[in-house]
Amino acid sequence: MAKSTILNTVERKSILLLGDLIIIGFSLKNFVYRAIDYVDKETLTNKMGIFFIGLFTYFMIAYVLDLYNLEKVPKSLTFSVFRVFSIAFLFTLFLFITTTIIFDFAYWRIHLFVFMAFCPIQLVLWRMLFNYIFKFVPTTKKVLYLYDQTTLDSLETNVALINGIDKETYHSVIATQLNDELTSLDNFDDHLKLKNIDTWIINTRNYNHFSGQMERKMVNSILTGKEIITYTSFYESVYEALPIQSHNDSIYEILQLKNKKLRYLQSIASFNFNLILTLFVGLFFFMVVPFVYILNLFLNKGPLFYTQLRVGKHGKEYKVFKFRSMVVDAEASGAKMATKNDARITKFGKILRKFRIDELPQILSVIRGDMLFIGPRPERKVFVDKLNEVTPFYNVRHLVKPGITGWAQVKYKYGENLEDSIRKLEYDLYYIKNKSVVLDLRIIFKTATTILFSRGV
Known part of the structure; x- marks a missing residue:
């Protein structure tokens, strides 16, 4: 797979969500149309309601219990499998009890068993397949981190945050370079070519010292599918916070907080x-x-x-x-x-x-x-x-x-x-x-x- 097609966190979550949606959708279809015994017109109307309530309930439970938090470093594969199975079984049990109490349905036991047992198993197998696929698909972006004197003291911390501290960022700093050296472009091409850089993360107070040649190189990198972002943009996207201890962009972000149209x-x-x-x-x-x-x-x-x-x-x-x-x-x-x-x-x-x-x-x-x-x-x-x-x-x-x-x-x-x-x-x-x-x-x-x-x- 080409480096430019490395999937970001949102894309990975979307694929996982789509797989879950297909499995839950078919499981609910079997539950409402096969496991529930009644077939009168009123029951058919209720079945449609149960189907959509079931979809909403599952994804609400999954979100509340952090099932789609891919950034969180898992304790172990066994723990992850048990967690997925437990959440899915909790969902099927909740739906069965709720529909029984509210609608007083009768059930075909074999189809009810299939729903309550196989829905969790299918979700576990899909999650294991998802993890297996991403062992072979490139998932980590190789980063060139560019910084200046204003962030020199926090270099080690910033690099650690890009690589991920108790969190999967799917970024890895391969090379760093001080911006004061960029005007000469010494060994800069080595970073881009030899180390197959996917992303530039720039943390500098002043962008005016970039030479015309450097600006053209940045534009060419964007056109070839590379990603070029500021450190603040990276931090805000990944950590969902503003990096106030990295002062280069923070003050400009804060000045915009009240300059928004009334929504x-x-x-x-x-x-x-x-x-x-x-x-x-x-x-x-x-x-x-x-x-x-x-x-x-x-x-x-x-x-x-x-x-x-x-x-x-x-x-x-x-x-x-x-x-x-x-x-x-x-x-x-x-x-x-x-x-x-x-x-x-x-x-x-x-x-x-x-x-x-x-x-x-x-x-x-x-x-x-x-x-x-x-x-x-x-x-x-x-x-x-x-x-x-x-x-x-x-x-x-x-x-x-x-x-x-x-x-x-x-x-x-x-x-x-x-x-x-x-x-x-x-x-x-x-x-x-x-x-x-x-x-x-x-x-x-x-x-x-x-x-x-x-x-x-």
Whole structure:
């Protein structure tokens, strides 16, 4: 296969998704038209509904449980196979139980067994075939990384990020070169010809020093199917965040955050998301309060709630509410970020935090208009001031209202220190820049993943 036809992550996911769609489609067809016994006109109408509900349900479960996260490095082949089989069987079991309860169908047992057993097996075999094919198909792009003096100090880190840190990027840096040397083109052709470079990743503050000859070489490379992108574009595409610690392009990306046309459909969708989720979570919050109150009397003696001032939109402080999960006077010695195995967290508080129940009272701040359901996590002023000293970009996240959940919360672990907060800032800025209906939906589904797997502190 020619180097220019190396498939990127989206194309690989599309092939995998197409195979799953065919298998699930045929399995559902056999389920609704063979396994279900009834044949009257009303049942036929219900069957069509079940077919499409089944498709939606499978892909929702698969997405929430990270089945299409090809970037995640698998623990082992056995674990991957077991995971695919478990998710597929969970889907078939869920569909069988749901249709039985709602429609009270009778079933042909042999066809029901075929659906529940062979659907997971077929998906496992397809996933194994998919992995086997990509052992022989070129999957990794060979990268020439061009940098200048402004990113010289972070060269090792940037190269590691391109190659992938705990993540499959499908890129491998074969050669690097300092841009100050490019005007002479010494040994540059060796990089392109001898090492079969597929992609140039450029990380430079100034593009004006490229010679005319170099610019022509770049154009010729594009015309021959090579990929030429900036480091920021690569980072944003692969890590779905903005690389604020690589300052070459970051400031220009940030200056564009508010220079976008008003998207009315996005505004309407955002309003509806927040309204529906606020009603749903608000109802759940008021149902949970009595149980938390009673358990708090025995397992977590002290006030039920605690309040803090957090920094919101345009840097204005507001009051946030949470179920108390720490000992009383936990910050008697001063403000301190929560950490893993924090001694200040009570035993009952650990349960509240594990399932994010402690976050529910924040719905009161949403009702008051200080927060949205989706947005950057609100932080305290003492930490905001410290972070503003470390990075000039931190206050940019206050362009929008903070949220109960957000892109940074579902993409990165619970922040334990200032370094983690800066890393999460990259995701917050990505969200502000790329906010859309699809991204909001991804956050909602990924929030379910975060709660199910109890990620974070």
